[in-house]
């Protein structure tokens with residue numbers, strides 16, 4: 020059987036999936052699909068700070084370790100996700116009890132402690148995630164408000180110091196198309212590179228939706244232009260969190276439009292030499308974040324609730340086979 024992984028590997032490409040630590044722990048069908056279909060994995064939640072250090076100074080590595088061990092056993096790249104974010108933070112960070120100096124030191128320790136633990140096993144990191152507002156201004160996160168805009172460059176410098184061989188990414192959503200956020204991200208990456216800040220790549224999440232009714236033109240035509248634009252800065256690019264949700268209930272038209280959207284996204288990435296990986300944000304509709312994250316929407320993944328291949332899978336497979 021020709022899996023996505025087999026096709027990608029033969030072409031020197033990376034095809035990845037987000038990994039639910041709880042599904043990996045209990046579902047052997049899930050484990051099989053993850054291992055045979057993908058050569059890259061991203062912990063969906065296990066490496067978020069709230070999950071690694073809910074209590075200050077008492078790290079809980081078990082779930083992240085289980086994913087990394089699985090990946091190493093199965094020869095998969097790990098994209099670490101995510102070191103600096105405004106969500107999924109421990110309350111001891113957000114409750115306002117730390118001084119600015121303590122907060123800065125805690126962030127540095129978190130970045131460096133996490134990266135050093137996984138050095139040699141996690142080769143790519145989303146260092147900074149979702150730093151921008153839709154209008155292209157910096158998001159007023161705890162990091163911006165307490166540490167100032169220099170937190171971004173600092174995070175990359177600290178990360179590089181912790182593991183000089185890791186590939187360091189900035190990651191965001193809604194920068195795939197010609198948006199103010201894309202312009203701002205472009206300028207930031209250009210300026211960071213000009214200042215010698217160690218940033219290696221830009222991740223485009225690419226959470227996408229099929230509207231109801233389905234629009235004539237699916238919104239992915241600008242993705243390849245965006246990937247090329249950023250590659251022109253001398254960085255790698257990646258599609259890091261692709262999923263295509265539909266308004267429930269799904270029907271044949273929506274499922275077909277979804278498959279076409281997956282096809283375009285895969286063709287966009289794999290048609291750009293510096294697009295080094297394409298990761299889907301969820302292996303199966305059985306465990307998708309969309310069900311609780313975006314009520315009324317779902318069925319966003321390549322495999323259905325019974326881990327069976329959907330038309331979207333066949334389209335991604337065809338794109339890989341064509342490369």
Ligand code: G3I
Nearest residue numbers: 063064067100101106107148192224226260300308309312
């Ligand atoms: O683990 C607990 C569980 O013990 C508890 O019973 C349950 C009750 O709500 O919550 C569980 O934790 C949830 C976790 O997902 C696992 O299901 C969290 O509340 C929930 O906030 C968390 O949502 C995740 C979200 O990021 C926030 O961290 C989603 O799974 C995850 O898919 C989503 O991923 C993000 C990327 O990191 C960044 N880009 C956008 C993407 C989608 O929102």
